[in-house]
Amino acid sequence: MTYDKPVPAIDAESEPYWTGAREGRLMIQRCGRTGRCFLYSRRLAPGAEDADIRWIEAKGTGTVYSFTVCHTPAGPAFRDETPYVVACVELDEGARIVSNLVTGDIDAVRIGQRVEAFFDRVSEDLTIPKFRPAG
Amino acid sequence: MSRSPVIVGVADAPTHERGRALPGATVLSIQRDAAHEALAQAGLRMRDVDGLAVAGMWGMPGPGAMQPVLLTEYLGLEWPRYLDGTNIGGAAFVLHAGRAAEAIRSGQAETVLIVYGSLQKSQTARALGGRPAMFSNQWDIPAGLPLPVGAYAMAAQRHAHVYGSTRETLAEIAVATRAWAALNPAAAFREPMTVDDVLDARMIASPLGRYDCCLVTDGGGAVVMTTEERARDLRTPPVHVLGHGASASHTSIAHMPDMAKLEAAEHSSRRAYAMAGRRPAEIDLAMLYDSFTITVLMTLEALGLCGYGEGKEFVRGGRTGPGGAFPVNTNGGGLSYCHPGMYGLFTIIEACRQLWGLAGERQAEGVRTAICHGTGGVLSSGATLILSTENG
Numbered sequence: 001m002t003y004d005k006p007v008p009a010i011d012a013e014s015e016p017y018w019t020g021a022r023e024g025r026l027m028i029q030r031c032g033r034t035g036r037c038f039l040y041s042r043r044l045a046p047g048a049e050d051a052d053i054r055w056i057e058a059k060g061t062g063t064v065y066s067f068t069v070c071h072t073p074a075g076p077a078f079r080d081e082t083p084y085v086v087a088c089v090e091l092d093e094g095a096r097i098v099s100n101l102v103t104g105d106i107d108a109v110r111i112g113q114r115v116e117a118f119f120d121r122v123s124e125d126l127t128i129p130k131f132r133p134a135g
Numbered sequence: 136m137s138r139s140p141v142i143v144g145v146a147d148a149p150t151h152e153r154g155r156a157l158p159g160a161t162v163l164s165i166q167r168d169a170a171h172e173a174l175a176q177a178g179l180r181m182r183d184v185d186g187l188a189v190a191g192m193w194g195m196p197g198p199g200a201m202q203p204v205l206l207t208e209y210l211g212l213e214w215p216r217y218l219d220g221t222n223i224g225g226a227a228f229v230l231h232a233g234r235a236a237e238a239i240r241s242g243q244a245e246t247v248l249i250v251y252g253s254l255q256k257s258q259t260a261r262a263l264g265g266r267p268a269m270f271s272n273q274w275d276i277p278a279g280l281p282l283p284v285g286a287y288a289m290a291a292q293r294h295a296h297v298y299g300s301t302r303e304t305l306a307e308i309a310v311a312t313r314a315w316a317a318l319n320p321a322a323a324f325r326e327p328m329t330v331d332d333v334l335d336a337r338m339i340a341s342p343l344g345r346y347d348c349c350l351v352t353d354g355g356g357a358v359v360m361t362t363e364e365r366a367r368d369l370r371t372p373p374v375h376v377l378g379h380g381a382s383a384s385h386t387s388i389a390h391m392p393d394m395a396k397l398e399a400a401e402h403s404s405r406r407a408y409a410m411a412g413r414r415p416a417e418i419d420l421a422m423l424y425d426s427f428t429i430t431v432l433m434t435l436e437a438l439g440l441c442g443y444g445e446g447k448e449f450v451r452g453g454r455t456g457p458g459g460a461f462p463v464n465t466n467g468g469g470l471s472y473c474h475p476g477m478y479g480l481f482t483i484i485e486a487c488r489q490l491w492g493l494a495g496e497r498q499a500e501g502v503r504t505a506i507c508h509g510t511g512g513v514l515s516s517g518a519t520l521i522l523s524t525e526n527g
Binding site: 011096 | 262284285288384
């Protein structure tokens with residue numbers, strides 16, 4: 001079956017993240033000068049200087065910073081999974097990622113909940129890092 | 136000061152059938168009609184306009200999306216010398232007004248027209264999906280985050296966690312706004328609503344339900360600005376633009392620095408208050424972009440109308456509704472009056488009507504100074520305007 005959900009428009013600056021995901025590694029960026037970790041946006045890593053940025057592999061563990069249970073899908077491709085959870089996860093390294101929190105117990109999802117990444121190979125070309133309750 | 140910037144005319148386009156444009160309207164004609172009406176209120180003509188500000192979701196796709204140029208052509212403006220097409224989302228028009236104020240003050244323009252129009256309802260152009268998963272949205276859109284509602288929902292969830300706001304807090308805002316709309320003949324939804332109605336409505340993205348979300352309507356509006364001196368010869372008493380500010384932070388909600396604080400509004404309003412020489416306690420009316428109920432709660436706090444975490448007490452018991460202690464969104468807001476995609480201009484239109492005492496049944500008492508605040512994107516950008524019947 002073809003994958004009919006929206007796929008990321010991968011660019012040169014995000015390519016290591018998506019390539020890493022295909023290899024089962026959760027990649028984030030780290031500023032060598034400040035030590036702060038982030039993903040794509042410098043917004044949460046004040047002082048991060050482009051010259052010092054390195055890609056590192058994150059442990060994949062973090063906490064739920066916020067979330068929403070989507071009862072109305074973002075288009076027909078998500079209809080069959082409704083309701084589903086989209087969470088903003090703060091990784092233990094500090095970077096934030098928005099992705100799905102896949103759980104059988106939607107009512108138990110809480111801010112501060114511990115989660116861990118897993119790799120959902122949704123198509124030949126695309127693996128999306130998602131999260132599940134830490135086990 | 137004679138070149139002090141003032142507002143002398145406003146108009147909003149009439150709609151029918153729950154916010155549908157009148158038959159025969161185009162996205163351009165709805166703006167022209169509003170512009171003519173706003174100019175007529177002041178006693179000005181289109182030929183007096185030498186500055187134009189506009190932003191929208193319309194226009195020729197790709198490199199042809201030059202709204203100020205297209206409207207210059209359509210309105211027949213003669214060699215405008217001031218043009219602004221800055222698009223920071225629905226906050227854009229509040230930013231346009233601030234910049235127009237400076238252009239007028241410095242003599243770059245004499246009379247500036249700010250316009251907006253949209254037929255998004257008639258054209259069923261609005262959907263929760265379908266945005267490209269580009270740049271910082273490479274993560275949230277593939278995850279199926281419905282936009283913009285899902286992002287605001289995450290902020291609401293975080294606000295509840297940090298400050299203890301509840302779904303009832305948000306419902307109070309929807310109910311107070313609806314009560315204002317009941318007094319506004321132009322509002323799309325005027326039927327009374329209770330807190331239980333809001334809580335029982337279909338959930339969209341938790342904790343936001345159907346009535347926590349703004350409407351999808353057509354609509355258009357216009358605001359005309361000029362100098363205090365020019366206004367002496369015009370029909371309307373001037374509304375003085377005392378202060379303004381704008382700011383922005385993120386595109387993806389993932390990168391909102393503190394998801395429980397609308398810091399873009401804090402930054403933009405801080406500058407506006409300083410310029411105006413006013414404190415939050417001196418504000419009589421707040422016209423706040425209410426894309427969602429949570430937007431109002433977070434904006435009240437960020438503008439300093441109450442402290443962070445105090446919003447839930449501030450809105451309790453209909454305090455922001457008709458007869459309440461502090462009027463907010465007296466036109467019925469984006470939640471119940473109209474929301475044609477980018478709503479910011481309507482905050483200015485209603486603030487002026489209240490300052491002129493022209494708000495009819497919904498006129499709030501003793502409104503001398505008003506604050507308008509637009510929020511764009513997913514709590515991404517902010518623009519503030521402080522307006523008053525008095526200069527200084």
